[in-house]
Amino acid sequence: GQQVMQIPQYQHVQEGEDFTTYCNSSTTLSNIQWYKQRPGGHPVFLIQLVKSGEVKKQKRLTFQFGEAKKNSSLHITATQTTDVGTYFCAGSGNQFYFGTGTSLTVIP
Amino acid sequence: DAGVIQSPRHEVTEMGQEVTLRCKPISGHDYLFWYRQTMMRGLELLIYFNNNVPIDDSGMPEDRFSAKMPNASFSTLKIQPSEPRDSAVYFCASSPTGSSAQHFGDGTRLSIL
Numbered sequence: 246g247q248q249v250m251q252i253p254q255y256q257h258v259q260e261g262e263d264f265t266t267y268c269n270s271s272t273t274l275s276n277i278q279w280y281k282q283r284p285g286g287h288p289v290f291l292i293q294l295v296k297s298g299e300v301k302k303q304k305r306l307t308f309q310f311g312e313a314k315k316n317s318s319l320h321i322t323a324t325q326t327t328d329v330g331t332y333f334c335a336g337s338g339n340q341f342y343f344g345t346g347t348s349l350t351v352i353p
Numbered sequence: 354d355a356g357v358i359q360s361p362r363h364e365v366t367e368m369g370q371e372v373t374l375r376c377k378p379i380s381g382h383d384y385l386f387w388y389r390q391t392m393m394r395g396l397e398l399l400i401y402f403n404n405n406v407p408i409d410d411s412g413m414p415e416d417r418f419s420a421k422m423p424n425a426s427f428s429t430l431k432i433q434p435s436e437p438r439d440s441a442v443y444f445c446a447s448s449p450t451g452s453s454a455q456h457f458g459d460g461t462r463l464s465i466l
Contacts, residue, residue: 276453278453278454278455280455286459287444287457287458287459287460288396288444288446288455289457290454290455290456293453293454337453340398340409340411341398341401342398343388343395343396343397343398344395346395346396
């Protein structure tokens with residue numbers, strides 16, 4: 246069945262360093278969404294990408310959707326302590342799946 | 354604006370008991386989703402509704418789980434009988450037609466002893 250995997254599972258960075266999480270699907274996706282979940286909180290929608298090769302930016306966050314619509318990435322420039330949390334991708338194909346998530350720790 | 358409202362926030366009960374989780378979606382949202390989150394299995398979609406009709410319940414673990422949406426402003430997820438392995442955080446989310454962005458509630462932290 247369809248699976249959405251993310252790497253890395255965990256990432257520790259020094260404040261100010263960059264961070265990237267990668268999302269890979271076993272099947273082609275019609276769209277991909279990204280969510281952020283703070284510790285003890287609930288997932289919060291960040292963005293949706295629909296088009297092949299699409300790139301979107303939100304301040305220090307850059308989101309990309311692969312040309313084959315089977316992978317995506319989230320890049321954070323110059324991380325801050327407020328970026329701490331788990332970042333999930335979520336893909337729509339035959340079904341809807343959340344990725345396995347990347348837990349980001351930012352060391353002040 | 355009120356977001357998705359879930360109750361209870363926490364539930365601790367003994368195995369074998371019936372558990373009912375409740376959700377009020379955002380007014381005007383046509384889609385409602387139930388998720389389960391555990392460390393081992395991550396975020397799992399259990400079931401979702403469109404206009405109060407169950408569309409995909411393939412994620413429901415087994416017959417002990419059931420979900421209903423009697424009207425546009427209320428849904429329940431029931432576990433009967435509950436087992437310790439059902440312990441998890443259960444989230445409800447809603448989204449409007451034409452948008453894939455899901456708005457999550459604060460979740461119910463369920464512990465089955």
